[in-house]
Amino acid sequence: MPSIKFSNVLLKSCPRSVEYPSLYCRSTAPWFYDQEADGWRLSEKGQFDFTTYFSSLSVKKLVRYASATAFTLEIDVKGAACNIVQTTADAFAGHPVELEETTVEVPASDEWRHVSLDLKVDDKAIIVGFKIDTSGVVFVRNGAYFVTVPHELREVNLLLSTTTFKKEDYIKRNVALLKSEILDSDDELASHFGVLVVDNGRTLEADSLSAAGIKVCPNANVGGAGGFARGMIEALESEKNYTHILLMDDDVAVSPESVRRTFNLLRIVNDDYVDAFISGAMLNYEAGNEQWEDTGYMTPEGYCHPAKPRLCLTKFEDVVYNEAYRVPEEIKRLHQRYAAWWYCCIPVKTIRTKGMPLPYFVRYDDAEYGIRCSPEFMTMEGICIWHDPFDKRYNAANELYQTTRNELVAQFTTGFAKNSDFEKEIYHKLTLELKKFGYSGAELILDAFEDFLKGPDCYSAKGFAEASFMGANKRKEKLVPLVEVQNRAHELGLNFSLSQIDRQSIESDQPRGMAERAADYVTNNWQRAIVREGSGYAVIPAMGGVYPAGAIRGKKYIIAIDWYNRSGVIRVKDVKRYKEIERRYKADLKKYKSKKRELGQAYEKSHSRVTSVAFWKEYLGMNKNQDPAL
Incomplete structure (x- = not known):
């Protein structure tokens, strides 16, 4: 049975890790990257708990999505003597439970020692992780979880498409991260990955930003919907045989590890979820430990609403709740769930069968597409972006x-x-x-x-x-x-x-x-x-x-x-003015009721046309002899 490295034990040196270290590691002492030692320094005697949002493993979901049968932790350590013990959490866990029988005693050493720990997972486990108890300074590196599945790995080629309009700083930062940590790495993903920047504002220096695996595409100013549609067409027609497209907003911060986990999940997914969308959670850009949405749905009253309550992901119990959460039946019965396009991975074959988005500018392009396609949705800890909260940018x-x-x-x-x-x-x-x-x-x-x-x-x-x-x-x-x-x-x-x-x-x-x-x-x-x-x-x-x-x-x-x-x-x-608006509304409503049947027929008839690739190519000015700026 094949086994793959599914996710890294994530430690980061960035402002967010300084402000919210418990997203990565809860500890009784500081940790930081030591360039000279080429590893992460656990700075003194203490406890370092990796049962966190970014550093634990969502075993319950991996069994569901991938029929996973076994899990292993691999990590290199050196320095003072330490003990490494597996942790686990069921749906009621308020703190990580240590499985003492899994303890590995690592003697003091100035040389790197490789530790492999077969993880014990029962039917109640939601997430698993590990703790390191140190007697002094310990260094760690190359921490990763391996997952075994009972079926062949799937061939996956992933295109990340992001649409921008004059938000150069966000785009340049995200592209640089994806280039340095994925495209320029020896990760297997590097040869199965491409980045497309659809530049609706036509302000990016395409030549300087483009590189191997990165393409900047000047586009008409057609909003997010038009930009993402351009990305879909590129994925459909590329010679690189893309199997999936990952749509991502421009004004976000992304962790390359989220993309890596997305790719690996697609490789091991079982037949029940092979056509599923992967939805990345929205975390608050300003309060980086707050999760605002992890898939949404349209309410009976006609509003977009998160499918989950807001959670604080530096709280252990919220990390567990996040992975154990079951979408309520009253939401399922509506059949109106969707994944927002700040981070949404879609199979290319779905685009071929379900068509393109509607030609909007912004708003509801993602909700409409998700509800129209009605896929299964996969979500998982560590697959996310950070996005500005909506109540700070009302328009x-x-x-x-x-x-x-x-x-x-x-x-x-x-x-x-x-x-x-x-x-x-x-x-x-x-x-x-x-x-x-x-x-x-x-x-x-x-x-x-x-x-x-x-x-x-x-x-x-x-x-x-x-x-x-x-x-x-x-x-x-x-x-x-x-x-x-x-x-x-x-x-x-x-x-x-x-x-x-x-x-x-x-x-x-x-x-x-x-x-x-x-x-x-x-x-x-x-x-x-x-x-x-x-x-x-x-x-x-x-x-x-x-x-x-x-x-x-x-x-x-x-x-x-x-x-x-x-x-x-x-x-x-x-x-x-109130009365003028009221009269206008009544006149509009009367017209609507008299034309409702006629409108319904006209809009329904337009469905196949406005969601076709041919329509979108014309709309975007991609046809031969057309100026793409039109």
Whole structure:
């Protein structure tokens, strides 16, 4: 039976390992790389526990995904005498359990000694790892887990495709890491791996960044969806016979070890998971031990939601929970789960059978594709990226215009999220913006609704994706520096002072009684049925989706603040504008209901066209004699 080196015992010298060392090794003493010794220095007598997010082994999942039958730890050590003992954890483990019978006593030595430890794994084990008890300074290197499977290894060729638009620093850093740690290494992956950078901004120096195994591809500004579609076409038509494409955002930090584990998992996967997608978890770029999402799903209410709760991956019990987690039945029954394209590995044969993405710019391209393909999903500790958290970069053009249009287009075209009520979701989203005097946001929602009503020839026309995105960004509410908010407040005669504002006051709400709730429902904050001018002001978060109902009720002004970016805007109650938006919505809804059947037929008919390679080549300007910048 074949055995492969599946994953490395990961130790890193980087700011993240300094700030969150317990992602790699929990210890009672410092550890760091010693260049002279060519190994990691466990600096003094103590305990060094490698049962961590990056350095343990997810045996439960390897049995499920790969039918794995045996596991081995291999590691080199030298220095003071030490003991190496296997650890294990079941679903209830609050700390690693040492299996004393596996203890290997390593005598003191100035020469490297190789230690091989056959790991004991029972049916209850979720993860396994090891601890090193040292009597003094010990050096370690070449730590790795080997996995044995009862079937032949699969031939895998992996293309990593990342799309960028003027984010050169992220791209250059990630490409340099992938080059130095994979392409220039003696790892078997190196000869089965390629990197494609799709440059939508056309600002990268292609010649200087390109190298053996790395290609920079200038592309039209067609958003993430168009960039990833270009990557899919390259994978389909490459002479390198790529079996899988790994889609990855540009504005992320990646560990090459995640790519290595992805490749190795694909090589050993069993027949049940051979067509599965591998989904990399999203960790918080700013708080690197926080996991925000590890696959998501569309809720019945029409919103994207993580399939797991947020977890702290420096907590041992959360590492175990993360690997033991079973997606709840109520989520499974929806059949609306997806893997986000910040890190998603897709079999190339799936693209051949299921087609290409829909021609969006951003938003829901990944969700629609995942739900349309309906694959099994594989996730595993150590397969992840770090990404900026969403609540720090809210953009109304994305969250109000793009999502509104794209969810309807997808549902009508490919049957996306059939168990989600997007008509009701649009109504609730619109109403929320109006209650908060977010008239610009409400108008963006209706802009999107009306563009959907134009039919599939509108959104799929060449140039429309970029133009509509740029237009929505121009029309969205403009936030200004807080000092300008303060000046505007003084002009309006408001007793508002930035010195009295902090995050707590921005995010606070006020309680409401039943009568107040009923009045707010009927009047939409006193803008319909019973109209009142309002008085005073409320300070609320600028981000959409939040509803500080008690704070805003009865007010004339709303000061919306993005505390993280130190900006904000003052909204003024405008009943006339409210009524215009309400009339517009009713007219749009009437048109929608009268055309729903016709729209459904038109969008459904367009499905095969807009997801074909031929369409996308034309859309991207890849056909002969066409300028690819068009």
